[in-house]
Amino acid sequence: MNQSIKPGDNPDLTEERLSGTFDTNSMAAVIYGSDKLAQRRREISEAVSRIPELQDSKPCPFMTREEKILEGSRKSAILNRLLPGLIDLDSFEETVFIHQEVIGIEGHPLALHESLFIPPIATQGTDEQQKKWLGRAQRREIIGCYAQTELGHGSNLRALETTATFDISSQEFILNSPTITSLKWWPGALGKSANWSIVIANLIVHDKNHGPHPFMVQLRDEKSHEPLPGITVGDIGPKMAFNGADNGFLGFENYRIPRENMLMRHSKVTPDGGYIRPPHAKIGYSGMVRVRSRMAAEQGLFLAHALTIAVRYSAIRRQGYLEDRSREVKVLDYQTQQHRLFPSIARAYAFIFCGFETIRLYDQLLIDVQNGNTSGMADLHALTSGLKSVVTHQTGEGIEQARMACGGHGYSMASYISEIYGVAIGGCTYEGENMVMLLQLARYLVKSIEMIQNGKSKNLGPMVAYLAANESEIDLNLGPNEYLKVFQYAARSQAWRATEKFQKLRNSGMSKEQAWNQASVELTRASRLHTRLYIMSTFINHVGSVVDQKIKKVLIDLLNVHITYEVMDIGIYVQGLLSSDQMDLIRNQLYVSLETIRPNAVSLVDSFQISDMQLRSVLGRRDGNVYENLFKWAKSCPLNDKDVLESVTKYLKPMMDKSKL
Numbered sequence: 297m298n299q300s301i302k303p304g305d306n307p308d309l310t311e312e313r314l315s316g317t318f319d320t321n322s323m324a325a326v327i328y329g330s331d332k333l334a335q336r337r338r339e340i341s342e343a344v345s346r347i348p349e350l351q352d353s354k355p356c357p358f359m360t361r362e363e364k365i366l367e368g369s370r371k372s373a374i375l376n377r378l379l380p381g382l383i384d385l386d387s388f389e390e391t392v393f394i395h396q397e398v399i400g401i402e403g404h405p406l407a408l409h410e411s412l413f414i415p416p417i418a419t420q421g422t423d424e425q426q427k428k429w430l431g432r433a434q435r436r437e438i439i440g441c442y443a444q445t446e447l448g449h450g451s452n453l454r455a456l457e458t459t460a461t462f463d464i465s466s467q468e469f470i471l472n473s474p475t476i477t478s479l480k481w482w483p484g485a486l487g488k489s490a491n492w493s494i495v496i497a498n499l500i501v502h503d504k505n506h507g508p509h510p511f512m513v514q515l516r517d518e519k520s521h522e523p524l525p526g527i528t529v530g531d532i533g534p535k536m537a538f539n540g541a542d543n544g545f546l547g548f549e550n551y552r553i554p555r556e557n558m559l560m561r562h563s564k565v566t567p568d569g570g571y572i573r574p575p576h577a578k579i580g581y582s583g584m585v586r587v588r589s590r591m592a593a594e595q596g597l598f599l600a601h602a603l604t605i606a607v608r609y610s611a612i613r614r615q616g617y618l619e620d621r622s623r624e625v626k627v628l629d630y631q632t633q634q635h636r637l638f639p640s641i642a643r644a645y646a647f648i649f650c651g652f653e654t655i656r657l658y659d660q661l662l663i664d665v666q667n668g669n670t671s672g673m674a675d676l677h678a679l680t681s682g683l684k685s686v687v688t689h690q691t692g693e694g695i696e697q698a699r700m701a702c703g704g705h706g707y708s709m710a711s712y713i714s715e716i717y718g719v720a721i722g723g724c725t726y727e728g729e730n731m732v733m734l735l736q737l738a739r740y741l742v743k744s745i746e747m748i749q750n751g752k753s754k755n756l757g758p759m760v761a762y763l764a765a766n767e768s769e770i771d772l773n774l775g776p777n778e779y780l781k782v783f784q785y786a787a788r789s790q791a792w793r794a795t796e797k798f799q800k801l802r803n804s805g806m807s808k809e810q811a812w813n814q815a816s817v818e819l820t821r822a823s824r825l826h827t828r829l830y831i832m833s834t835f836i837n838h839v840g841s842v843v844d845q846k847i848k849k850v851l852i853d854l855l856n857v858h859i860t861y862e863v864m865d866i867g868i869y870v871q872g873l874l875s876s877d878q879m880d881l882i883r884n885q886l887y888v889s890l891e892t893i894r895p896n897a898v899s900l901v902d903s904f905q906i907s908d909m910q911l912r913s914v915l916g917r918r919d920g921n922v923y924e925n926l927f928k929w930a931k932s933c934p935l936n937d938k939d940v941l942e943s944v945t946k947y948l949k950p951m952m953d954k955s956k957l
């Protein structure tokens with residue numbers, strides 16, 4: 297049954313919920329990977345709803361940037377006091393969840409403290425360093441951020457300019473920002489809130505540059521919060537979204553930190569100026585891999601937010617007629633609306649399933665690396681680079697479609713979809729710009745094909761083994777695995793096409809870099825198809841592992857929406873494989889699958905179990921009572937505090953009066 301049904305709800309939504317064929321709590325357990333986490337999310341939402349001081353002081357769209365930062369800080373401080381009684385402090389998921397529930401998605405002063413500041417200390421700090429800082433950070437006696445990107449360079453880490461030069465005589469590193477372009481730029485919470493930072497700077501010992509390394513750096517006085525001498529720091533100004541966060545700039549002038557402040561679990565500088573290499577050249581990048589490994593789940597949830605709003609609203613919005621001319625139809629009954637929304641519901645589920653898988657893979661890698669085995673780093677880097685790129689892009693597309701699916705009201709901030717969009721598409725840029733990351737995955741694909749060309753196919757990892765297969769005929773009546781083969785065909789032929797293009801250019805005498813550049817559009821296409829194949833196969837495997845038969849049935853229906861939509865979407869890449877009759881068959885299967893999923897659409901989004909507080913959307917309210925609340929929302933807009941504004945008395949009225957003369 298749908299657990300969201302309550303008396304007083306909009307009857308159209310109740311009707312939708314009654315037509316659902318499964319239990320939404322059971323589905324939530326599948327979405328969040330365990331009944332325990334799903335249950336904890338519900339309990340935390342419930343507990344938070346009973347604490348008046350944690351409620352929004354006014355709707356976020358009516359707040360200025362300063363008010364958003366103040367509100368985020370107010371709630372962070374209250375939460376810090378209340379957290380021990382509300383969540384399991386050792387659970388990262390519960391910590392992220394409660395902050396999002398209470399503060400929302402627009403960012404807050406501690407947003408990066410948990411995800412980018414504490415993890416490098418925990419994984420790249422020595423035992424002594426952890427003892428010194430980890431407890432303080434966890435108790436929030438200090439607030440941290442992650443300062444890597446510079447005004448002049450973000451993607452190309454080799455060109456970072458900030459230096460940390462070892463001074464043997466004082467046993468200190470001297471930090472400098474030698475140029476305007478070397479100013480750190482963008483780090484979240486740096487602008488006004490953080491007093492410590494992980495700073496990525498080029499390590500220079502005996503005039504030799506060993507490249508970017510992480511340093512633990514105090515930025516502000518712990519009593520006065522004033523910037524310390526030698527530090528220039530401030531906020532970079534308003535952004536497209538995330539305006540509850542104070543992204544900042546940072547410069548150093550001969551700023552000294554003790555030798556012990558370089559995070560030295562992997563790379564080390566000895567007191568006499570010796571340098572000990574890490575076990576893997578890119579181990580210092582592992583904090584980024586961690587964040588990327590979590591992005592599929594995070595982004596899937598952003599998409600889930602937008603779809604919860606659009607699908608619920610589409611069930612109460614009546615516009616136009618089908619056969620019955622006596623009553624307007626729910627817009628959710630239009631095939632175009634279903635085609636706009638249902639494939640995105642499937643993607644949101646798929647992204648979350650992939651996200652939990654990559655989180656698990658990262659956790660395993662972390663254990664391996666701590667035991668000295670770095671062999672899995674390249675695979676996970678390639679996978680998460682592709683996944684963050686495809687998922688963020690498709691999430692952005694899905695959210696924008698959800699906004700348009702809400703018509704005019706979708707454009708109002710009362711829907712809150714534009715904020716979700718702004719926040720989510722930040723992910724196309726942060727943690728590695730999407731094209732750049734697709735090209736990282738492409739390196740891995742090209743290398744894999746070169747292995748095949750060199751007769752070493754048996755050394756290929758399971759994720760790229762399909763590159764060596766030779767599929768040329770498909771029987772499409774067999775279900776998901778046949779669709780997977782279609783996708784494998786598309787991904788494989790594009791990967792070979794792109795690699796052969798690159799190799800041809802090389803063989804024509806072009807430099808490796810130029811050849812790579814001229815093949816790069818084809819290479820990024822190969823990366824996208826490879827990643828979409830991974831998403832599809834993870835979705836199929838996940839559904840296959842579900843035990844509850846009612847849940848499994850509806851997930852198979854959703855999977856059918858996914859596989860038929862995805863294959864139609866890549867039609868151009870499978871022209872050599874599928875006949876036009878087969879394409880027509882798939883197209884029809886897609887339309888049938890939209891109809892099949894229709895009665896469960898509302899229950900599928902209800903299963904994300906995103907509370908009204910967290911959703912912050914008038915259109916997406918659980919009770920579906922949209923119109924009266926839209927009117928209330930508009931009346932509460934600060935512009936309506938007065939009937940006659942100064943803009944009128946000061947300018948418009950005199951203008952009109954003058955024109956009358």
Ligand SMILES: CCCCC/C=C\C/C=C\C/C=C\C/C=C\C/C=C\CC/C=C/C(=O)SCCNC(=O)CCNC(=O)[C@H](O)C(C)(C)COP(=O)(O)OP(=O)(O)OC[C@H]1O[C@@H](n2cnc3c(N)ncnc32)[C@H](O)[C@@H]1OP(=O)(O)O
Nearest residue numbers: 396450451452453578581593594673674677726727728739
């Ligand atoms: C689980 C439930 C979760 C629920 C959550 C729910 C809700 C969320 C709630 C709220 C959330 C709200 C908001 C979201 C939260 C936070 C988001 C907010 C803010 C975002 C914060 C953003 C932070 C940042 O952006 S930090 C800065 C990030 N910067 C980058 O990513 C820079 C990108 N560039 C690079 O990584 C590198 O420069 C490069 C592109 C990889 C190139 O590096 P380079 O050294 O030049 O190497 P190459 O020569 O290209 O390659 C050499 C060789 O090395 C291999 N390589 C590269 N990197 C790695 C690696 N990491 N690991 C392993 N190997 C690597 C590379 O492939 C190559 O190999 P080859 O030679 O064999 O080909």
Ligand SMILES: Cc1cc2nc3c(=O)[nH]c(=O)nc-3n(C[C@H](O)[C@H](O)[C@H](O)COP(=O)(O)OP(=O)(O)OC[C@H]3O[C@@H](n4cnc5c(N)ncnc54)[C@H](O)[C@@H]3O)c2cc1C
Nearest residue numbers: 442443444445449450451482483484722726727728729731
């Ligand atoms: C909301 C948000 C939060 C952020 N938070 C942080 C933070 O907390 N800490 C931090 O350190 N940073 C942070 N950043 C910075 C972020 O990591 C960088 O913006 C990102 O890595 C991209 O780098 P860039 O801005 O230099 O883009 P650029 O590299 O300048 O990209 C510009 C264009 O050039 C293209 N391009 C660049 N290199 C190549 C290439 N090799 N091949 C092909 N095309 C290329 C890109 O595809 C893009 O189209 C944040 C950014 C945002 C938007």
